[in-house]
Structure formats: structure tokens, C-alpha cells
Amino acid sequence: MKPAPFDYHAPTTLAEALALLDEYGFDAKLLAGGQSLVPTMNFRLALPEILIDINHIADLAFVRNEDDGLHIGALTRHAELERSELVAEKAPLLAEAMPNVAHSQIRNRGTIGGSLAHADPAAELPAIMIALEARFRIQSQSDDRWIAASDFFVDLFTTELEAEEILTEIVIPPLPARTGCAFLELARRHGDFALVGAATRVTLDNLGACSEARIVLLSVGNTSVRAVLAEQSLQGKALTGQNIRDAALIASDQDIEPPADMHATEKYRRQLTKVLAERTLTKALERATSAP
Amino acid sequence: MSYTGDAMTRKLVTFKINGSSYETAVREYDVLLDVVRENLNLTGTKRGCDFGTCGCCTVLVDGRARLSCLTLALECVGKEITTIEGLKTDVLHPLQQTFADAGGSQCGFCTQGFIMTAKAFLDEHANPSREEIEEAISGNMCRCTGYIKIVDAIEMAANDKRNGC
Numbered sequence: 001m002k003p004a005p006f007d008y009h010a011p012t013t014l015a016e017a018l019a020l021l022d023e024y025g026f027d028a029k030l031l032a033g034g035q036s037l038v039p040t041m042n043f044r045l046a047l048p049e050i051l052i053d054i055n056h057i058a059d060l061a062f063v064r065n066e067d068d069g070l071h072i073g074a075l076t077r078h079a080e081l082e083r084s085e086l087v088a089e090k091a092p093l094l095a096e097a098m099p100n101v102a103h104s105q106i107r108n109r110g111t112i113g114g115s116l117a118h119a120d121p122a123a124e125l126p127a128i129m130i131a132l133e134a135r136f137r138i139q140s141q142s143d144d145r146w147i148a149a150s151d152f153f154v155d156l157f158t159t160e161l162e163a164e165e166i167l168t169e170i171v172i173p174p175l176p177a178r179t180g181c182a183f184l185e186l187a188r189r190h191g192d193f194a195l196v197g198a199a200t201r202v203t204l205d206n207l208g209a210c211s212e213a214r215i216v217l218l219s220v221g222n223t224s225v226r227a228v229l230a231e232q233s234l235q236g237k238a239l240t241g242q243n244i245r246d247a248a249l250i251a252s253d254q255d256i257e258p259p260a261d262m263h264a265t266e267k268y269r270r271q272l273t274k275v276l277a278e279r280t281l282t283k284a285l286e287r288a289t290s291a292p
Numbered sequence: 293m294s295y296t297g298d299a300m301t302r303k304l305v306t307f308k309i310n311g312s313s314y315e316t317a318v319r320e321y322d323v324l325l326d327v328v329r330e331n332l333n334l335t336g337t338k339r340g341c342d343f344g345t346c347g348c349c350t351v352l353v354d355g356r357a358r359l360s361c362l363t364l365a366l367e368c369v370g371k372e373i374t375t376i377e378g379l380k381t382d383v384l385h386p387l388q389q390t391f392a393d394a395g396g397s398q399c400g401f402c403t404q405g406f407i408m409t410a411k412a413f414l415d416e417h418a419n420p421s422r423e424e425i426e427e428a429i430s431g432n433m434c435r436c437t438g439y440i441k442i443v444d445a446i447e448m449a450a451n452d453k454r455n456g457c
């Protein structure tokens with residue numbers, strides 16, 4: 001099928017794009033990589049009257065390191081993040097997840113801002129951002145605000161973004177000392193949306209016990225889900241194999257209400273959660289132990 | 293740049309495809325796949341799903357593999373587009389030859405998508421492992437050949453390229 005007709009605008013500055021959004025509000029849609037939006041337009045599930053193509057706003061695409069962390073422009077393509085040495089060095093968890101984000105053709109076009117704004121509960125980037133305590137910059141013609149990743153995702157495909165706002169920048173703070181992270185997912189085919197995925201991060205104290213743990217799961221709810229009870233169970237404890245297995249069981253039994261669909265039953269998603277939580281915690285511990 | 297969405301109006305724009313310039317009239321909602329197949333009659337590029345899942349519509353935009361069904365045509369004005377028709381000179385492209393030699397193509401509907409994806413991949417990876425090849429073509433589906441001979445074909449093309457054939 002073909003998309004329904006729309007008015008097409010291709011602003012070259014952020015100010016122009018914000019003015020257009022201010023004028024058209026709900027009737028307008030931003031077009032970033034189009035890898036989520038265009039399929040829904042092709043099938044006329046999305047029928048925007050006005051399309052604002054932000055691909056010509058050159059200064060929305062960047063990766064640079066600053067004192068307060070790694071700054072990523074919202075229009076940065078998945079493929080650039082995947083290839084970036086700066087990302088590999090400063091945010092290895094993000095680098096580890098990138099090859100799992102869709103397929104090469106889609107990564108060449110899809111953007112980090114589009115993925116976060118789209119807020120698919122099966123997407124990797126929202127979970128990674130929550131695990132890394134990232135902050136998002138959101139701009140409109142009248143406002144310029146920052147929001148924590150953990151407050152940004154509201155529900156299925158729903159975020160804190162208002163119709164006249166653009167997500168412009170992501171900041172990933174430096175990791176604390178003695179911290180390790182790991183990401184794993186299971187998908188039917190490499191690059192497909194995950195049946196379940198886990199992004200995990202642990203910080204060790206001077207005695208080698210866990211001072212902080214983060215376990216963020218994807219594809220087990222309406223948004224990325226933090227396994228809060230499992231995280232708490234590890235606080236202050238030595239990360240022995242048994243403690244890690246216990247935490248993984250808490251995550252799979254108590255922290256989530258996973259959906260059942262044609263791809264996986266609820267029980268299978270719980271089983272995968274347990275396995276992936278255990279494996280990522282073990283890997284993160286290994287990395288934290290050898291981290292500076 | 294802005295265009296109004298009157299279904300009857302088309303804009304005259306110029307695309308650079310396979311080294312030539314084509315002036316053609318497009319609607320703002322046309323995707324690149326529509327323009328390539330319907331306006332320019334370059335029907336080697338196939339429409340399999342319109343949803344990003346099959347990879348049959350893969351073309352190169354500025355050297356990188358892209359899904360033409362998910363790319364608005366207007367976004368591509370000024371960029372270098374390569375379709376399967378652009379690979380053949382007076383002889384077959386090495387990948388076209390190895391797909392034939394390895395039996396990597398049965399009905400052929402998916403073949404150009406694999407070849408365009410593989411071309412972009414081999415341009416960046418001279419010495420890929422089988423696993424890397426499998427990962428590179430994960431966005432392409434084949435409903436008849438199965439993937440082993442397709443990976444064989446890409447591996448053969450990589451070897452030939454390294455050996456200067």
C-alpha cells in the first residue's frame with residue numbers, strides 16, 4: 001500500500017522544526033529514520049497530515065565526550081553508534097547492545113532519538129538508557145528541559161514527550177568506579193525484536209560486595225521494566241553464584257508480569273528472564289571485578 | 293523545502309541512480325521503491341512486504357544498504373543510489389556470478405536484496421567469517437533456497453575479491 005497524502009516539510013534548523021511543531025501540534029509527525037514510522041504509514045496505521053522531516057538538521061547528529069558524560073545527538077544513526085570508538089570506550093553496554101538493534105539496512109537509517117521516542121517495550125535502547133541512568137534533553141519553542149530516562153517511558157509506545165516537543169540530545173554519565181555492565185537477549189533471528197532481553201549493571205564496594213545493582217528487562221511488559229526487588233536483594237551482598245541465582249529468580253517470579261503472544265508464552269518469558277538475568281549479572285560482576 | 297500533500301500534484305526532481313541522472317515526477321508520499329520500480333522501470337528491486345521485514349527492496353544509498361520501502365523518495369534527492377541494475381557491466385558482478393555458481397538463487401525474488409546487502413557488507417569487510425556474513429544478511433528473507441548456499445555464495449565472492457579475481 002501507499003502512505004496517505006501529507007504535507008512535507010524539511011527544515012534545516014532546529015528552530016524551524018520547533019516552529020513547525022508549534023504551529024501544527026498533533027496534526028504533525030516528526031520523521032527521523034522512518035524505520036518505525038514509515039511501515040505504519042505504508043499500512044495506513046499512521047495518517048499524519050503534516051510530516052516534518054528532521055534529517056536535514058545536521059547539528060542533531062553527533063557523538064562527543066564531555067566532563068559530564070557522553071553526549072549523543074538524537075539524530076545519530078544506529079550504525080554510527082555501532083561503529084563509534086567513543087561509544088565502545090565510554091558506554092560499552094550501549095556498544096554491546098547495538099548489533100541487536102534490528103538489521104544492518106535498518107541500522108543504517110534508524111536513529112537513537114526515534115527509537116527512544118517510539119518507546120517499543122521490545123526495543124533495546126530504552127532499557128540501555130535506564131540501566132546507564134541517561135538523561136534526555138527535550139526542546140520546544142517555549143521550553144528546554146531535561147528528564148531522566150527512568151521517568152521518560154510512560155506506557156506502551158508512550159513517553160513524556162508532548163506533541164510540540166523534540167528529543168534533541170542524550171547524555172550518558174560516566175560509569176562509577178568498579179562497575180561492570182552486560183547485555184544479552186534472545187530473538188528468533190538475529191536482529192529481530194527480542195523475546196526477552198536483560199541489561200544489567202553492578203557496582204562493587206571496597207570489600208567486593210555489591211553496592212548497587214540495576215537489572216532492566218525488555219519485552220516483559222508495557223515498557224522496559226526494572227527488576228526492583230531483585231536489585232534490592234543484591235544490595236550490600238557478596239555476588240556469589242547463589243545470590244545471583246536467587247536474584248534472577250526474584251526477577252522472573254516477582255518483578256514482572258510478562259505478556260503472552262504468538263512468539264512466547266508467559267512461562268517461557270519468565271524462564272528466559274531468569275536465565276538472562278543470571279548470565280548478565282555474572283558477566284557484569286566479572287567486568288566490575290576487573291574495572292578500575 | 294516543503295511540499296503540499298495534494299494527491300494530484302507531483303514535483304519534478306532529479307535522482308542520481310546507477311551513475312545516471314533521472315528527472316521524474318514524484319509525490320511526497322512516494323517511497324524510493326515506488327520511484328525505482330514504477331517511474332524508472334528498474335524492476336530488479338522487489339517489493340516483498342512494504343514493512344521492513346523481508347529485505348527484497350534493498351538498494352544502496354551513498355554506498356550503504358537501505359530498505360527502499362521505508363525511504364521516502366524525496367529524502368534521496370542529491371544522493372547516489374545504486375540498484376541491482378547498476379552492478380552489471382558487460383560481465384556479471386562477482387556476487388551475481390557466485391550466486392549463480394553456488395546455487396544461491398532459486399526463484400530469484402529475494403536474490404537482488406541479498407546481493408545489494410552483501411555488496412555493502414563486503415565493501416567494508418574484506419575477510420568476513422561465516423557468522424559475520426549470517427549476521428549481515430539477517431534482514432533478508434529467502435523462502436526457497438535456504439540460507440546455506442547464499443552464505444556460500446557471499447563467502448566465495450569475498451575469497452575471489454581477496455584473490456584479485
Ligand SMILES: Cc1cc2nc3c(=O)[nH]c(=O)nc-3n(C[C@H](O)[C@H](O)[C@H](O)COP(=O)(O)OP(=O)(O)OC[C@H]3O[C@@H](n4cnc5c(N)ncnc54)[C@H](O)[C@@H]3O)c2cc1C
Pocket residue numbers: 029030031032033034035036037038039074075100101102103106109110111112113114115116117118122123124125161165166167168191192193194343344345
Ligand atoms: C523489521 C524491523 C525490525 C526492527 N527491529 C528492531 C529491534 O530489534 N530493536 C529495536 O530497538 N528496534 C527495531 N526496529 C526499529 C528501528 O530501530 C527504528 O529505527 C527505531 O525504532 C525508530 O527510529 P527511527 O529513527 O527510524 O524513527 P522514526 O520511525 O522516524 O520515528 C519513530 C517515532 O518517533 C518520533 N520521533 C522520531 N525522532 C524523534 C525525536 N528526535 N523527538 C521526538 N520524536 C521523535 C516519530 O515522530 C515517530 O512517532 C526494527 C524495525 C524494523 C522495520
Ligand code: FES
Pocket residue numbers: 338339340341342343344345346347348349350359360361362
Ligand atoms: S519490501 Fe522492503 S523490506 Fe520488504
Ligand code: FES
Pocket residue numbers: 396397398399400401402403433434435436437
Ligand atoms: S530464491 Fe526464492 S525467495 Fe529466495
